[in-house]
Amino acid sequence: MLNFDFYNPTQILFGQGQIASLANLVPAGARVMMLYGGGSIRQNGVYDEVMAALTDHKVLEFGGIEPNPSYETLVRAIAQVKAENIDFLLAVGGGSVIDGTKFVAAGAMLDDDPWSIFEQRSANIVSALPFGTVLTLPATGSEMNSGSVVTRKSTQEKRSFMSRKVFPQFSILDPSKTFSLPPRQVGNGVVDAFAHIMEQYLTYPVNAKVQDRFAEGLLLTLIEEGPQALANTDDYDVRSNVMWCATLALNGLIGAGVPHDWATHMVGHELTALYNLDHAQTLAVILPSMLRARKEEKRAKLLQYAQRVWGLAGGDEDTRIEAAIARTEEFFNKMGVGTRLGDYGLGPESIEPVIAALEAHRMTRLGEHRDVTAEVSRKVLQMSL
């Protein structure tokens, strides 16, 4: 096991009816900004429940945070936070709203242009506004971690930052609020969580038995429950298991003391920035090819994955590995998420712009061995056509 430093102070209130707890969780007397995305929270009852819980609070609203939240939108929120002396933020939505809120929480304390957070690799975040979240879409894990991804539309850049100052103080997870999600978001969410686990699990062995077992437990649960979540939109237990899986997939726990990959994510970010694919779509396209391309480096863990997650024990090693990757692709397809660039209308001409972007963003030494060069990424994209 590698040395690690694990810290996660976010309080999770999980279950039906928990939104009412906001009345006590948000500090009395706080000037609250509630941040959200499109109009879905007005249709699924979440908006009304949140407002009912906060009748004794002063609440200002900031809607319109888009998927892949944009710098351009978020700086407007920061200006409003400053102008209105907001001292508590409440993110109500999915990972994009929460990521955006983290950027606002940190950016509101800076005098500089908040884009400096990326340029200074978070070193200029010395404090952040406190905030909580009400999660409506299980996927990114942002509700219980300190990471955030923001897109600058004007330059087509998708950048990320991490800071222990931007852990949510609390997150409310009510699985019944996910019943009304469209299938595409359910499928994307499951694929996103699955890929998060794989980025921390499918590297090389360091004899971290608990982390491996936990990662495998999450993968098995997503494989069992993901298709059920699509088939039965109002099964509370299924939605509960998916929701808790997605949180635990990226709250730091399974990644503590093990190597990380994240090459799939970095290539995927460029696909989203350039071609507007959903985040999960990019992961479904890249991950299987990345595993095939890195088969030798990942052999031991691929065999473990084949056996413990897919029950593939017989046959020669390469056959088991290929079968496990094929099962992974089948699973993504079953979740309604295509695994080829062609599924999204992208052909060979789409590849070089991605490589150019990776090079521009210095993403040319990726993966757990830092050997996923631009050339390897090109090969992976070609394998994903």
Added chain:
Amino acid sequence: MLNFDFYNPTQILFGQGQIASLANLVPAGARVMMLYGGGSIRQNGVYDEVMAALTDHKVLEFGGIEPNPSYETLVRAIAQVKAENIDFLLAVGGGSVIDGTKFVAAGAMLDDDPWSIFEQRSANIVSALPFGTVLTLPATGSEMNSGSVVTRKSTQEKRSFMSRKVFPQFSILDPSKTFSLPPRQVGNGVVDAFAHIMEQYLTYPVNAKVQDRFAEGLLLTLIEEGPQALANTDDYDVRSNVMWCATLALNGLIGAGVPHDWATHMVGHELTALYNLDHAQTLAVILPSMLRARKEEKRAKLLQYAQRVWGLAGGDEDTRIEAAIARTEEFFNKMGVGTRLGDYGLGPESIEPVIAALEAHRMTRLGEHRDVTAEVSRKVLQMSL
């Protein structure tokens, strides 16, 4: 899944060399009391490493906290904390030292007799001194939870409290510091962690798939690594896996959203208080009989345990269940912890005093269904002779 409220802000620094981090973790200018047990930390190098890290701090020592830390000892520490204006505590040791430190941290803020914490079920804990820990014995999980058990020698009472005010701010876990533990403490630690998991896992199904998989992952790891820890005293990876298992066994995670039992612990506490058995010895004695006595109520989870943890799939249900319980006993014995009252010189005459103590402490509606009456406990003890 049941509704839950999960919160755990303890920072974990894991790995060799982490004790040096104390220099930055303990607030500059703090007046520190370092609490510890017997002399083992002076022999295994921990004392020297801690002191080397804290050369810039004012450190007062309080040694002699005993296994099953006593109220009588801890009130002396509280008096000293008050007299010396201590504002940070550092527990260096195992679960007993850490439990004792939690009692000191909370008790130091009270004007009343700190025993009132138990009588008021922690309601009078409105603040506590901040503290960190350096763990030397993987077992109780106290390094990453908010619970504490204290024994009042004069009345032979073993009582517990929980409060979110007494989470350690940080805990340092260096597996290499466990190499020098005597086999009895290694075995006890593994059995203690195993029993903690079972109390939260082996109840009845609520379709909490992640929690079940995580619990099973921890049990499997302890079964694989426990005997290795006894056989190879300086295998860093093995000690790492055992140490992280013990922490995760009782940090709130696997218990979130599922029913809890704890009847084995409550009966076990009385055995320790009356006959001075080690805590883990009492668990090894009671747990198997408790599982047998509650076979019908626990049937579904016993079958799941038999299959997923012990790989027992064939034969009729009752055979599988009995085999799984027998394997559990074998495992405890392999860890050097006897599973019969007779192993500790206790005969039938030992039972009624335990029942009387359970009744005196109102421990007569135990277990996940609150139906482990004094009569059931008597039966369990008889089965454990």
